[in-house]
Amino acid sequence: MVFHPARLQNATLNVVDRTHISTKHLPAKWQLNDEWYNYGKTYWNDVHVLITIDETSYIGGENGNIHPMSWYREFDGGRSFYTEISHTDVTYQDPMYLQHLLGGIQYAMGIDSN
Template sequence: MKRTILFVFTTLCLVANVAASQFKVMVFSKTDGWHHKSINAGVTAIEKLSKRHFFDMDWEEDASRINDKNLEQYDAVIFLNTTGNILNDEQQAAFERFIKGGKGFIGIHSASDTEYDWPWYTKMVGRTFVIHPTNQTARVSVLDRKFPGTETLPDSFLWTDEWYQFGPELSKDLHYILSVDEKTYEPKADWGRVKGEGMGEFHPISWYQFYDGGRSFYTNLGHMREGWQDALFMKHLYGGIYWAATGKGMLK
């Protein structure tokens, strides 16, 4: 009898713990073009974040999972180093309804090199990728201390990554979180068909916005596998995930 009671109590505790997860996200990493070698490292790092911060996650590369019924279970979707045209018209419509229903989007690195022909998406991301120079070390500065995940970041710090040059703002509602100092690296790039001179004095690399009923967070960081093991990046990224999924965490 005692063993039965103990078993039932333990089972109830386990069920309660599962039910008490803060939120649930989909990590979506389909590519139609360049495939980042850091994707697996990103999935592993986000899985560790989910255990550390008690939320649930699924990893998907099958675009058919972007449908109304399946998306119902998620609070946010993370586009992890996606590239190119990855969703058909029906899937795009389902994702738009997901965001309009008050849910969240997290774009990591080449999420800004995705779906150029889908204006709703590019406006949600905020800016699109143009070109990048070779991987380099540069100085990053924190622009907004109110956004979650910035609380313990230094005012500025050295970081090595693939620094994107972005096109103009596609949304007037972007709030910038991080920027990179072009004086600390060489921003020029020449790919023949496209050239880049950098973005000048103001070169944002992370931002957020309230968008079409939901929330959108983007970060340029995440190109290199090694960066996914760095505590600074994980704090920055989790702040974005937490805010996009819950709408919480902003300092007043």
């Protein structure tokens, strides 16, 4: 993470892969209030992006049209899952977020994503 804009802002997330175990329950457009990060390195080529953020929906985005918020990848015989969502107590009371997080943990454990 290089920089993040004003602490908490409402933004629109685009769920670009709705077949993964962590995203299949989510709407195509997901409105959330959270802290949004900008990344200094573009490494999206070696990860499978699940969710991006619409930079026109909040102030301070610097990653352009492809600004991932959640992704996964297989690496060195294992699996990794990342989600940038989770900076407020309210988020941890949201059933959609909790299912997203659980799905990511299940993926990392090797549970089929379909």
